[in-house]
Amino acid sequence: MDLLRETYGGVLEPELILELQRVATIKNFTEGDLIIDYGQYVRSMPLLLTGTIKIIRRDMEQGDLFLYYLAKGDTCTMSIACCVGLKKSEIRAEAETETVVAMVPKQYLADWLGRYASWRAFILQSYAARMDELLQSIDNLAFMDMESRIVYYLQEKVKALDNRILIGTHQQIATELNTSRVVVSRILKKLEKEQKIVLLRNEIRVLF
DNA sequence: ACATTAAGTGATT
DNA sequence: AATCACTTAATGT
Numbered sequence: 001m002d003l004l005r006e007t008y009g010g011v012l013e014p015e016l017i018l019e020l021q022r023v024a025t026i027k028n029f030t031e032g033d034l035i036i037d038y039g040q041y042v043r044s045m046p047l048l049l050t051g052t053i054k055i056i057r058r059d060m061e062q063g064d065l066f067l068y069y070l071a072k073g074d075t076c077t078m079s080i081a082c083c084v085g086l087k088k089s090e091i092r093a094e095a096e097t098e099t100v101v102a103m104v105p106k107q108y109l110a111d112w113l114g115r116y117a118s119w120r121a122f123i124l125q126s127y128a129a130r131m132d133e134l135l136q137s138i139d140n141l142a143f144m145d146m147e148s149r150i151v152y153y154l155q156e157k158v159k160a161l162d163n164r165i166l167i168g169t170h171q172q173i174a175t176e177l178n179t180s181r182v183v184v185s186r187i188l189k190k191l192e193k194e195q196k197i198v199l200l201r202n203e204i205r206v207l208f
Numbered sequence: 209a210c211a212t213t214a215a216g217t218g219a220t221t
Numbered sequence: 222a223a224t225c226a227c228t229t230a231a232t233g234t
Contacts, residue, residue, distance in 0.1 A: 146222065169214060180223060185215055201214060201231055 003049045004102055007073055013118045020047075024102040029095035036093040042082035044103040048074050051099030052160045056092045056176070065141075066153065066176035068133045069096065069160035077130040080123065083109055097161065147187050149177055154197070158206050166204045 004024070005017050012020070024047070029035060036042060038058055053070040055078075070076060070093075078091055083106035112119040140152055153173065157166055170188065174181040188204065191197045198205040 171214080181215085182217090182224075183222060186217085186222095189216070199215085 003100065004047075007049050008047065008122075011073070011118060011122055013116060016112065016116045016119060019108075019112075020102065020104065023108055024104050027101050027103055029099040029101065031095055031097055033095040033099075034092065035095060035099075035101070036076070036079070036089050036091070038090070038092055039088045041086065042079045042089055042106075044105045045079045045083055045109060046076050046093075047102040047104065048072055049100040049102055051101075052096040053099060053101075054094045054096045054160075056094060057090070058092065059178070063178040064092075064175055065178050067091070067137050068130075069156060071160060074129075075122075075126050077126050080109065080127075146177075146179060146183060147190070150184065150187050151191070151196075153177060154204070154206050155208075164206045166206065167202060168204075169202060 003026075004020055008020070009017060025044070026049075027046075029051070035046065035053060048070055050072055053076070055067045055070065055076070057065045057067050059065060076093060078089065081087065082089055113123065140149055144152070150173070153176070154166065158164055170184045171181045174184045177184070188197065188199055192199050196206075196208055198207065
């Protein structure tokens with residue numbers, strides 16, 4: 001598929017792109033599809049071609065917690081560790097929009113690290129980027145109050161979807177941030193009064 | 209018209 | 222910030 005060259009042509013060397021085209025399986029997902037679930041063995045590494053994927057972590061009890069989004073040109077860093085170590089997935093990956101992904105079977109990963117400089121750079125750089133995102137998420141969880149967390153959540157969602165109009169219920173947001181709907185509704189109402197957002201049923205328009 | 213689901217709000221912990 | 226209890230508003234059948 002040509003999408004591979006288009007998306008990764010700038011980052012990976014041409015020979016590697018050719019090899020990718022040979023061995024990778026292209027998979028399509030639609031909104032809400034589960035790509036990887038908790039406890040699942042991961043035997044191939046996904047390279048995102050189009051769309052947005054939401055990464056969610058489940059805590060020991062019940063609660064789901066939003067971690068970060070992956071966009072075009074990203075890869076799921078967790079899956080590298082999972083492939084190499086044959087570990088079960090600690091996270092859930094869900095398609096947030098229509099998504100196209102190239103799945104690379106795990107037997108190629110280590111081999112390419114030795115053979116392609118661009119692959120090494122790509123893997124290391126994704127690790128660095130993901131580490132940054134994770135740190136941000138941690139700061140968010142540990143040090144910020146609910147209002148800040150919601151604002152951050154809205155910003156990330158706008159960025160990831162490239163759309164200021166967010167569709168969904170307050171309850172969904174509450175679930176992703178592991179809080180109650182009432183709290184979310186109150187804070188959103190406050191943000192609306194401050195002219196930062198506009199609220200409609202099943203819809204939030206972000207003005208910042 | 210009625211039932212269901214989403215959102216708003218005061219009071220309490 | 223969470224929970225309760227209730228109201229109001231939008232939407233589906």
